[in-house]
Amino acid sequence: MRENERIIIIGGGLTGLTLAYLLSKKNINATVLEASSRLGGRIQTTKGALLTPLELGATWFSDIHPNLLALIDELGLQKFLQFSQGTSLFQTDLNEPPQRFVVPENQMSSYRLAGGTQILTDTLAKKLPKETILLNSKVTAIKETENGAVLETDTDKILEADKVIVCVPPQLVSTSVMFSPRLPDALHHLLPTVQTWMAGSIKFTLEYDSPFWRNEGYSGILFSHVGIVAEMHDHTNFEENKFGFTGFLDGAGASYSFEDRRRFVLQHLANLLGVQALNPTAYFDKVWTDEFVLGDNPVIPHPHYNNGHPLLQQSYMNGKLFFGVTETATQHGGYMEGAVIAAQSVADKIR
């Protein structure tokens, strides 16, 4: 790498921020352009009325994610075990009582981050010089020039770079960023086919002032084929003094209003866990289809389709353009582990 090369990272999710952090450790300052008004991308922790960290995006990881675990450790963050003790419920038929089961103790552990997953991206961002992160900067065009590349944003900002790393899901890139000259045909045709993990999913989260389900011997785990809540887990915080649930809603929920989803979720849980479920201190949900994750693209139903494709490992525009997002990772594509692997892979390439 030449001295004082201008590096621009497009996308302030886990991959973009980890990459900026890895480069900063080599004394390379990169500029991060983030389209939305917040960092984190598919990591988004919100807080309820009682300040419980509540996940709208990525939540769990495990021992098969060594690169993520090492990063968490390096940043001095604290992981803790997902609670699963007690009676779990599996609902297959509306007219039958739910099946009850207990999660075996020796099952592979699932972890969460103390303080909420967003502490990971927030901590990475704090390690970077403030002026190198630009929010509300959606890149719309990347044009190769003789010596580098010129980037345009939706606010008509023009930025020049020697190297550009696109840390945005490939499918979204295919319809939101114009490349000049056009990308090679094979890559041009590949980008729209790369599945974006969790695009189209609906995550919900609830906060309560007491863990009423734990007091009744329930784990908080629910799988349902019949109600609006498709999957749910206990969401009590690390300190065990703030309580709630998080999980996924059935895809049909996207066509309901927020108020209807809230009402159906509370009723579903009240039927299974008791009337206390009707009085949360907070309810949030998020349909992950917005312009920062999916845009006007269709949801690709085949999980991880074309993730880690060889064409996503190469550089383009004569070594000036790289792709790096969890979907480009050759292992664990789609997951936070994939995001860390993708960042490490690009950091090695542009060294």
Ligand SMILES: Cc1cc2nc3c(=O)[nH]c(=O)nc-3n(C[C@H](O)[C@H](O)[C@H](O)COP(=O)(O)OP(=O)(O)OC[C@H]3O[C@@H](n4cnc5c(N)ncnc54)[C@H](O)[C@@H]3O)c2cc1C
């Ligand atoms: C509901 C849900 C649940 C999940 N659960 C888990 C889980 O439990 N465990 C797990 O490991 N993973 C989970 N994931 C996946 C995990 O969130 C991702 O693997 C990870 O956050 C991806 O990070 P990334 O930086 O690669 O991509 P992203 O987070 O998608 O970051 C891309 C960034 O680019 C920005 N951007 C988009 N277009 C532009 C543009 N034109 N210009 C500038 N910026 C742009 C976006 O706003 C975004 O900030 C979940 C995801 C969702 C949505």
